[in-house]
Amino acid sequence: MCFSGVAAAGEGLAKPVNLPAYDAARPPCRAPAGLQKKLVFVQDNKREFMQGTGRGLEAAARARGLVYSVAFANNDPALMIRQVGDIAADKTGAIVVAPIDPPSLAPALKKVIAGGAYVGAIVPPPATTVLNAPQYLTGKVLAEAAAQYIRTRLGGKAKVVLLTHDGLQFLAPRFTAMRDTLRTLPGVTVVADISPATVDKEGGYRTMKTILLAQPNIDVVLGADTVVLGALAALREAGKARADQFLGGIDGEQEAVAEIKKAGSPYKASISLASPIFGYAMGQQAADWMEGKSIPQAMDILPRALTSSNIAEYERDTANPGAVYADPSRRASYLKMYGNICYDTRDKYINFPWSSETR
Missing domain, CATH: 3.40.50.2300 (Response regulator)
Structure with missing residues (x-):
């Protein structure tokens, strides 16, 4: 169905609807003029x-x-x-x-x-x-990787920091998933569940510096890559970074990928978006x-956990996104x-x- 196209915006679809799969064969309509x-x-x-x-x-x-x-x-x-x-x-x-x-x-x-x-x-x-x-799934994929590490490498016990974005409702489900997953591990204590003032390295760095004043020994840090990288910088500055820690993030940022590939780094996983x-x-x-x-x-x-076995493929794809887009x-x-x-x-x-x- 086509419409007149005269300032046709209004409030749009303001109530949730279930969208069908995209139909690439849908016929075109008019091209916008004057832009x-x-x-x-x-x-x-x-x-x-x-x-x-x-x-x-x-x-x-x-x-x-x-x-x-x-x-x-x-x-x-x-x-x-x-x-x-x-x-x-x-x-x-x-x-x-x-x-x-x-x-x-x-x-x-x-x-x-x-x-x-x-x-x-x-x-x-x-x-x-x-x-x-899929925000809940994204958080769940990261939390399950951390949970598996806690069970197999940390003896089922860990002090955990969650660096959240709960103020942004659209991202909140990923942190709900992390809490739900960690709650199944009786030996886990979430010592900090906090949203940094800014979603960047500086925000993660400053937040972790404050946390370390009260909790100097941290085992696991989860959040977006950029804030977790900032937290890693604070841990290293304080001499509290360890090879057996699990730091994991979301976004597949290049610096996080480089950390995962580095021997002895606390950074163990990044969920690629x-x-x-x-x-x-x-x-x-x-x-x-x-x-x-x-x-x-x-x-x-779609989220995917980056591992040593698939990072090379991931780097190839993100370096040439046009080739990925052209291949259905x-x-x-x-x-x-x-x-x-x-x-x-x-x-x-x-x-x-x-x-x-x-x-």
């Missing part, structure tokens, strides 16, 4: 996960002849709102955004959608395409949108797509906390 062939990444901060997203977006833009640029907000939500407003005024055809404060940014993003541009959002809506991960690959996919979908094609309303990036079977091992949307049906944009998980 520049530009793709802007509105980036929250410079953690490696987001840098990887940018590499994928830039590669896709280059492949499709789009002008690419980055609007860097440096963890400043007010600056991000101004940046999105400027992008809307500039008639930019596509943006991908990693929101800092989703509620305050939402009105600006709705204006961009109403103007006909593609909006891809990394986790929080509103967006024409929402990128998420392959940001260059989903970045490339969103860049391709942005170009398709500007050509009037039907694209997914939502995508899962390889692409399906990283991405799962849902729903359909195009310029004429943009009033059906996602405006609720979408997740493929039912819990």
Whole structure:
């Protein structure tokens, strides 16, 4: 079904709906008119996960002849709102955004959608395409790896630190999964369950320094790679890093991968969300949108635990995301797509906390 296309945005799909599988054969609708062939990444901060997203977006833009640029907000939500407003005024055809404060940014993003541009959002809506991960499963995969290590290498006992993002409701299920899994181990004590002030290395470093004042001997640290890497720096600075510790993160960041490959490192696991690959996919979908094609309303990036046996394959894939995207079977091992949307049906944009998980 097509619509008139006149400022067709409104509040979008504000109530949760179950999206069917993406139909790549869906016929196209009209291409948006009067927009520049530009793709802007509105980036929250410079953690490696987001840098990887940018590499994928830039590669896709280059492949499709789009002008690419980055609007860097440096963890400043007010600056991000101004940046999105400027992008809307500039008639930019596509943006991908990693929101800092989703509620305050939402009105600006709705204006961009109403103007006909593609909006891809990394986790929080509103967006024409929402990128998420099965968050509970993501946390569970990491926690189960830690639990297995605690049972087999630490004698079933461990002091655990959880570095969370509970203030961001869209990521909270991953930490619920960690707590649920660790609760099954009677010898585990969670000595700190805390959200760093910023989701970056500095935030993890400062938080761990404070924790070490009260708990100088830590066995396990779990969280996003960027904050866990910061925690590792604090442990090393204090002389409290040990080869038998289990530090594990989520995102598959390059520095975390390098630590896993390093002999004697406390860093034992990273759950890959392959940001260059989903970045490339969103860049391709942005170009398709500007050509009037039907694209997914939502995508899962599927979690996988990186091990010494698969890191080489992972590094090959993230170094060349275009090859992964062009190969349906390889692409399906990283991405799962849902729903359909195009310029004429943009009033059906996602405006609720979408997740493929039912819990």
